[in-house]
Amino acid sequence: MAPKGFLFSAVEAAIKKPGRKDLALIYSQVEAAVAGTFTTNTVKAAPVQLDMKRIGSGRGQAIVINSGNANACTGKKGLQDADEMTRLIANNLNIEPSLVYICSTGVIGTPLPMERIRPKISELIENLGRSTMKDVASAIMTTDTFPKIVRRKIKIGSKMGTIAGMCKGAGMIWPNMATMLCYIMTDIAINQKTLDKVLNDAVRKSFNRITVDGDRSTNDTVLIMANGILGNPQVTEKSGPYTTFKKSLYEVTSELSRLIVKDGEGATKLVEIEVKGAASEADAERAVFSVANSSLVKTALYGNDANWGRIMAALGYSGVHIKEEKIDIYFGDIKVTDRGIGTGRDKEANRVLKGKNIKIIIDLRLGRSSAKILTCDLTEDYVRVNAAYRT
Amino acid sequence: MAPKGFLFSAVEAAIKKPGRKDLALIYSQVEAAVAGTFTTNTVKAAPVQLDMKRIGSGRGQAIVINSGNANACTGKKGLQDADEMTRLIANNLNIEPSLVYICSTGVIGTPLPMERIRPKISELIENLGRSTMKDVASAIMTTDTFPKIVRRKIKIGSKMGTIAGMCKGAGMIWPNMATMLCYIMTDIAINQKTLDKVLNDAVRKSFNRITVDGDRSTNDTVLIMANGILGNPQVTEKSGPYTTFKKSLYEVTSELSRLIVKDGEGATKLVEIEVKGAASEADAERAVFSVANSSLVKTALYGNDANWGRIMAALGYSGVHIKEEKIDIYFGDIKVTDRGIGTGRDKEANRVLKGKNIKIIIDLRLGRSSAKILTCDLTEDYVRVNAAYRT
Numbered sequence: 001m002a003p004k005g006f007l008f009s010a011v012e013a014a015i016k017k018p019g020r021k022d023l024a025l026i027y028s029q030v031e032a033a034v035a036g037t038f039t040t041n042t043v044k045a046a047p048v049q050l051d052m053k054r055i056g057s058g059r060g061q062a063i064v065i066n067s068g069n070a071n072a073c074t075g076k077k078g079l080q081d082a083d084e085m086t087r088l089i090a091n092n093l094n095i096e097p098s099l100v101y102i103c104s105t106g107v108i109g110t111p112l113p114m115e116r117i118r119p120k121i122s123e124l125i126e127n128l129g130r131s132t133m134k135d136v137a138s139a140i141m142t143t144d145t146f147p148k149i150v151r152r153k154i155k156i157g158s159k160m161g162t163i164a165g166m167c168k169g170a171g172m173i174w175p176n177m178a179t180m181l182c183y184i185m186t187d188i189a190i191n192q193k194t195l196d197k198v199l200n201d202a203v204r205k206s207f208n209r210i211t212v213d214g215d216r217s218t219n220d221t222v223l224i225m226a227n228g229i230l231g232n233p234q235v236t237e238k239s240g241p242y243t244t245f246k247k248s249l250y251e252v253t254s255e256l257s258r259l260i261v262k263d264g265e266g267a268t269k270l271v272e273i274e275v276k277g278a279a280s281e282a283d284a285e286r287a288v289f290s291v292a293n294s295s296l297v298k299t300a301l302y303g304n305d306a307n308w309g310r311i312m313a314a315l316g317y318s319g320v321h322i323k324e325e326k327i328d329i330y331f332g333d334i335k336v337t338d339r340g341i342g343t344g345r346d347k348e349a350n351r352v353l354k355g356k357n358i359k360i361i362i363d364l365r366l367g368r369s370s371a372k373i374l375t376c377d378l379t380e381d382y383v384r385v386n387a388a389y390r391t
Numbered sequence: 392m393a394p395k396g397f398l399f400s401a402v403e404a405a406i407k408k409p410g411r412k413d414l415a416l417i418y419s420q421v422e423a424a425v426a427g428t429f430t431t432n433t434v435k436a437a438p439v440q441l442d443m444k445r446i447g448s449g450r451g452q453a454i455v456i457n458s459g460n461a462n463a464c465t466g467k468k469g470l471q472d473a474d475e476m477t478r479l480i481a482n483n484l485n486i487e488p489s490l491v492y493i494c495s496t497g498v499i500g501t502p503l504p505m506e507r508i509r510p511k512i513s514e515l516i517e518n519l520g521r522s523t524m525k526d527v528a529s530a531i532m533t534t535d536t537f538p539k540i541v542r543r544k545i546k547i548g549s550k551m552g553t554i555a556g557m558c559k560g561a562g563m564i565w566p567n568m569a570t571m572l573c574y575i576m577t578d579i580a581i582n583q584k585t586l587d588k589v590l591n592d593a594v595r596k597s598f599n600r601i602t603v604d605g606d607r608s609t610n611d612t613v614l615i616m617a618n619g620i621l622g623n624p625q626v627t628e629k630s631g632p633y634t635t636f637k638k639s640l641y642e643v644t645s646e647l648s649r650l651i652v653k654d655g656e657g658a659t660k661l662v663e664i665e666v667k668g669a670a671s672e673a674d675a676e677r678a679v680f681s682v683a684n685s686s687l688v689k690t691a692l693y694g695n696d697a698n699w700g701r702i703m704a705a706l707g708y709s710g711v712h713i714k715e716e717k718i719d720i721y722f723g724d725i726k727v728t729d730r731g732i733g734t735g736r737d738k739e740a741n742r743v744l745k746g747k748n749i750k751i752i753i754d755l756r757l758g759r760s761s762a763k764i765l766t767c768d769l770t771e772d773y774v775r776v777n778a779a780y781r782t
Contacts, residue, residue: 040708041704041707041708042706042707042708042712042713042715043703043704043706043707043713043715044707070700072700072703072704073699073700073703073715073728073731073732073733074732074733075716075730075731075732107698107700108698108699108700108701108703108704109699109700109703109728109732109733110733217704218700218703218704218707295686295769295773295777296777299773299774299777299778300777300778302774302778303777303778305778307498307499308464308499308500309461309463309464309498309499309500309609310499312434312463312464312499312500312609313432313434313463313499313608313609315433315434316432316433316434316435316609317431317432317433321433322433322434324433324434324464325466337464337500339466340464340466341464341465341466341500342464342465342500342501378686378774379774379778380771380774380775382686382690382774383690383693383769383770383771383773383774384771386686386687386690386691386694387690387691387693387694387696387770
């Protein structure tokens, strides 16, 4: 069940190939508190530029999303098109355009086919309430192979609230947002500043800790709308339910990010890598991403080869201060490297790699900081999917 | 023909699979001036650590190389093994161990099979003069598919000198040295300091400007030996032949680095990418490597897809200051992006990509600096080669 007061719609506007819905709307029946995080890529798509302006108000009521076209690298026309889409939605919903957010995902560099989108807006709005979260989660997919939705129920006083999130994203994934769109809705009343804070915390520890291929997109967006329809006393940093809300929101973003990596383009394995014993959290993050983004490490994982030497090499060029002779590496429970030297247990570790869920722990033994991320292996299918993406 | 006074040898020590030579020796009949550059990876293989100490003298006479085992992440035993190998060679050649350099390439983390190497040393030395440069270039190959040798003749006064280089390397290639071994020999007399300078210049503009997969190795080494047997007056920075020597050496390293990328693991295309109009050379380098190391760009090249949007995205996350609305991008002669906007000529550009040698030019239009690098596409075969490397 979706949180109270949210309606959904998805239609086919022929932006993608025929037979697939590609235009979707999320609508809150009342104005909501909104918070968001956006790509750190300097090249930002038109919809991202528009949303980043609007989110200053902390208010919103609708999110329109199209797949099949990223409306990125489209210049002034791209900005005009994004603005027009939100105006058309606002007019039809009879709300202010400033309350409408917009996201696009798909091919970069081609103008939106506005002539096909415009005539579909009224159908999109009429359809509100006839579609489900799953319809929207499906309509926003590009190379994803399954829709991604996570829900959590929270008891606030005597009332049962809901946080529900959906996202898309399967490639071009790296920290600080990658072609990743995520919409989270809740009927719980929460102070906008508090919402902003908990969202940023949750994103930092979830979406910003996953990597598929080290590429970062022009379009990444996470938006949360809290419409307060539950009628609870507004959650603030000082109120009782704050901790529960924060924890549940993190569970939603964390589980959604796990689904993204699981659906990594061509991936056959979900791999959790932890660097611990680092001198600082920044060092731990840098080291763990250097390992996780190494094509040689990722192909070895695919080949069920516990090639810890490639991990050592990736640590060595990470730019982080390490001491080779201190490093321990584990694949699952199997210690393959002891103080920088192989333990001769590679064959046992190769068997660990035959699983679908792998844990790798790297202990730098230099300090107390750690960072854990999720990634996947690099396969022939990744190459195939991305070589043929626009054909 | 090899430069005068150099002898070669290659034998089978069963470090690799049976039937392949894997132990090689390059020997100068007289002591030579030596210069070298080494991996910037913090995790340095034992032979690299040893060579870096010895090269301080600027002198040398022999280089022993094994393939099949990198002698990296092997701790104290690795250092002892490397030292022992050079001592065995020195004793048999009746020269000082400090004149012997050593390189290893292959799997990381497994100790050298010294029990198989020791008994082969005398055969390796007896064989000197019976093998060719090509035999050595073949014996040092790992995933390479062909031996890589380049020669240049230079007239110095009335005498004809030679610079000849060989190298191996096909994956794990990135700037600042990657699993790349290169040996350059010349019979031209040249001052050691001058040799050091011209080698560093040549490497910076050749081997440090190529990338296959963004991984940097623990073992990269470039060594040059100048034995002076030609009998010319020693070349110095102030002498007439300096410019010719420098140019010829650059041609050798430049052509060798082109051969490495051409042999990039699984590559089907040789791609030259130039970023120009950058505010500084550092910006140009950073931007061009961000594009060249993007898995999404590389798979698109493989798919004959002039997906310039992925180039824009890679520029956007490069960390370099860019202005999207100023950028021009060309595939060959076809301008696909004009001031940040698509020109609609993608189909023409796709046809350019069907060639084997591709040029991509990115003009940031912000300044006068540029950087040009060589790379290759990312294919299913890259994944296959690297998933199965140790099996």
